[in-house]
Amino acid sequence: xxxxxxxxxxxxxxxxxxxxxxxxxxxxxxxxxxxxxxxxxxxxxxxxxxxxxxxxxxxxxxxxxxxxxxxxxxxxxxxxxxxxxxxxxxxxxxxxxxxxxxxxxxxxxxxxxxxxxxxxxxxxxxxxxxxxxxxxxxxxxxxxxxxxxxxxxxxxxxxxxxxxxxxxxxxxxxxxxxxxxxxxxxxxxxxxxxxxxxxxxxxxxxxxxxxxxxxxxxxxxxxxxxxxxxxxxxxxxxxxxxxxxxxxxxxxxxxxxxxxxxxxxxxxxxxxxxxxxxxxxxxxxxxxxxxxxxxxxxx
Amino acid sequence: xxxxxxxxxxxxxxxxxxxxxxxxxxxxxxxxxxxxxxxxxxxxxxxxxxxxxxxxxxxxxxxxxxxxxxxxxxxxxxxxxxxxxxxxxxxxxxxxxxxxxxxxxxxxxxxxxxxxxxxxxxxxxxxxxxxxxxxxxxxxxxxxxxxxxxxxxxxxxxxxxxxxxxxxxxxxxxxxxxxxxxxxxxxxxxxxxxxxxxxxxxxxxxxxxxxxxxxxxxxxxxxxxxxxxxxxxxxxxxxxxxxxxxxxxxxxxxxxxxxxxxxxxxxxxxxxxxxxxxxxxxxxxxxxxxxxxxxxxxxxxxxxxxxxxxxxxxxxxxxxxxxxxxxxxxxxxxxxxxxxx
Numbered sequence: 001x002x003x004x005x006x007x008x009x010x011x012x013x014x015x016x017x018x019x020x021x022x023x024x025x026x027x028x029x030x031x032x033x034x035x036x037x038x039x040x041x042x043x044x045x046x047x048x049x050x051x052x053x054x055x056x057x058x059x060x061x062x063x064x065x066x067x068x069x070x071x072x073x074x075x076x077x078x079x080x081x082x083x084x085x086x087x088x089x090x091x092x093x094x095x096x097x098x099x100x101x102x103x104x105x106x107x108x109x110x111x112x113x114x115x116x117x118x119x120x121x122x123x124x125x126x127x128x129x130x131x132x133x134x135x136x137x138x139x140x141x142x143x144x145x146x147x148x149x150x151x152x153x154x155x156x157x158x159x160x161x162x163x164x165x166x167x168x169x170x171x172x173x174x175x176x177x178x179x180x181x182x183x184x185x186x187x188x189x190x191x192x193x194x195x196x197x198x199x200x201x202x203x204x205x206x207x208x209x210x211x212x213x214x215x216x217x218x219x220x221x222x223x224x225x226x227x228x229x230x231x232x233x234x235x236x237x238x239x240x241x242x243x244x245x246x247x248x249x250x251x252x253x254x255x256x257x258x259x260x261x262x263x264x265x266x267x268x269x270x271x272x273x274x275x276x277x278x279x280x281x282x283x284x285x286x287x288x289x290x291x292x293x294x295x296x297x298x299x
Numbered sequence: 300x301x302x303x304x305x306x307x308x309x310x311x312x313x314x315x316x317x318x319x320x321x322x323x324x325x326x327x328x329x330x331x332x333x334x335x336x337x338x339x340x341x342x343x344x345x346x347x348x349x350x351x352x353x354x355x356x357x358x359x360x361x362x363x364x365x366x367x368x369x370x371x372x373x374x375x376x377x378x379x380x381x382x383x384x385x386x387x388x389x390x391x392x393x394x395x396x397x398x399x400x401x402x403x404x405x406x407x408x409x410x411x412x413x414x415x416x417x418x419x420x421x422x423x424x425x426x427x428x429x430x431x432x433x434x435x436x437x438x439x440x441x442x443x444x445x446x447x448x449x450x451x452x453x454x455x456x457x458x459x460x461x462x463x464x465x466x467x468x469x470x471x472x473x474x475x476x477x478x479x480x481x482x483x484x485x486x487x488x489x490x491x492x493x494x495x496x497x498x499x500x501x502x503x504x505x506x507x508x509x510x511x512x513x514x515x516x517x518x519x520x521x522x523x524x525x526x527x528x529x530x531x532x533x534x535x536x537x538x539x540x541x542x543x544x545x546x547x548x549x550x551x552x553x554x555x556x557x558x559x560x561x562x563x564x565x566x567x568x569x570x571x572x573x574x575x576x577x578x579x580x581x582x583x584x585x586x587x588x589x590x591x592x593x594x595x596x597x598x599x600x601x602x603x604x605x606x607x608x609x610x611x612x613x614x615x616x617x618x619x620x621x622x623x624x625x626x627x628x629x630x631x632x633x634x635x636x637x638x639x640x
Contacts, residue, residue: 030435034443037432041446044504047472048461060470112357121350122343131357134365136621138565140590141614142368144375144597144607148382149368168360199349228454230568235598246456250572253460262464269457276452284445 052266059262072263079267085252087271094244097159098226104167105222106215109177112169114203117181118189135171147235161236173218180214181207216286227276245272375607382601393608406584407592410495414588415563418499422559423552426507430514451508455568462501463573488573491583498586501569510555517551518544549632560620564613565590589613
């Protein structure tokens with residue numbers, strides 16, 4: 001504030017026009033840089049769409065063909081109904097996986113985070129430290145015994161190993177929600193307690209409504225994570241009727257072996273990506289908020 | 300509705316502490332003054348029980364999905380175990396096999412270190428560079444943020460397929476571009492020398508978005524007053540970045556560095572899609588990454604013992620690396636705590 005005042009007092013009209021000129025120049029340079037980088041980021045998407053609409057012999061050509069001729073809309077119909085890539089089934093499986101894992105994470109982590117954030121009990125600090133430590137644990141270390149465990153329960157070949165653990169909480173989301181709870185004034189919950197409200201009531205009636213942004217972030221990221229999860233379904237599922245989209249896409253590629261029909265592959269990829277992009281635009285605010293929230297809390 | 304309730308409570312008890320509230324809520328038998336023994340104990344016990352009820356899902360998870368697998372993993376690493384028959388104790392044979400018997404182990408270690416050493420610093424530099432661009436205050440910056448972040452949403456299988464088309468050695472878009480500006484056309488994923496750079500290129504496109512947004516948040520936390528002060532003192536753009544911005548975002552660099560290392564040691568999907576998992580992974584196994592080696596041994600060959608030993612080594616290396624980075628962080632990470640007060 002006082003700084004801009006100081007600048008104004010020394011600025012002559014000429015210096016002011018110079019400053020404006022420089023600002024416009026700066027903005028143009030910024031835009032130019034942003035556009036160049038933006039193009040680099042967008043070109044793969046554009047090429048994906050172009051390739052998905054080409055006839056097979058126009059995909060790899062010299063010189064490159066930028067406008068498909070003819071435009072093969074039927075590539076999509078062919079890709080999405082091909083026996084190896086039954087889109088409605090794959091989509092249904094993906095939604096099943098994503099919705100159930102998201103619900104599980106949100107519910108369990110909220111309850112556990114409440115205990116860490118709002119309840120007094122012996123061993124809290126120790127348990128919380130353990131929770132933080134498990135955040136650093138790479139999943140691969142526990143993967144093999146967990147697989148064996150689910151195998152002895154006869155659950156290999158189902159979504160149970162992928163979904164059930166999430167209903168018991170995940171360290172990172174517990175941490176995230178607990179941190180968010182700490183920012184809610186204690187007075188609010190204390191006052192409710194005076195009135196005899198139980199912890200369950202306080203959590204449901206006071207905390208959950210106030211935590212909506214954080215809960216949205218957790219839900220979105222879990223949904224996206226499950227949607228994109230590749231290794232989990234690859235290890236635990238074997239029946240292609242159960243596959244989620246990404247695994248369907250993976251086996252779709254394998255099916256063609258040497259002579260891959262890249263136009264169909266790209267159409268199928270497009271169909272896998274599109275729902276996520278739509279979700280992104282619908283919930284964009286939470287995405288950006290979420291990455292910064294999670295990142296900063298972690299740092 | 301709920302806010303109304305909250306406000307009412309707020310006025311009822313504006314400045315009470317949790318302790319007072321708790322003791323009021325529980326009917327206390329005996330005298331008010333002086334600590335009476337039995338009720339206090341039972342109150343704390345009841346409080347503990349209630350908390351542990353809320354914690355119970357997580358306690359189950361810690362025991363069943365963390366503690367048990369950790370311990371079992373240590374045990375499996377010392378056994379020969381094919382899942383069908385019970386584990387057979389073999390001592391350190393798996394580790395011996397790893398270090399002296401299995402040539403693929405060293406190939407995977409080399410590939411993973413190669414990948415990490417290049418992709419982590421490169422990823423940090425690129426994501427920071429992008430964040431700096433996105434921190435410009437120009438009109439329509441939100442659109443650029445969206446565009447730069449969009450690739451991060453693409454599932455790894457799909458992004459790898461896209462890049463397999465782009466990186467086609469003979470007639471792909473990337474090589475057409477390189478030829479147009481007079482550069483040689485690498486064989487990318489079909490050549491043993493270029494497959495890892497190709498993999499790094501793919502990972503950059505999909506992988507930098509998250510770190511970029513975290514850096515952006517870090518940059519936005521840098522107080523403008525400091526930058527302005529430096530400007531008045533005559534510092535140019537580079538000097539302001541080097542001596543004001545960079546020191547202030549070292550905690551963010553630190554965070555992204557650790558996440559980057561952990562992520563790059565576990566690169567998996569890209570490799571499986573582009574290189575396959577049977578036979579050679581990429582030309583001359585040049586894409587055989589450590590996690591793929593574990594995956595193959597565990598879920599293709601069902602060498603659960605050997606795979607557990609491999610996983611354990613990865614875990615130990617990651618722990619050591621993280622500790623190393625944390626140790627060195629004293630010398631290069633700037634924390635505001637204490638500096639301000």
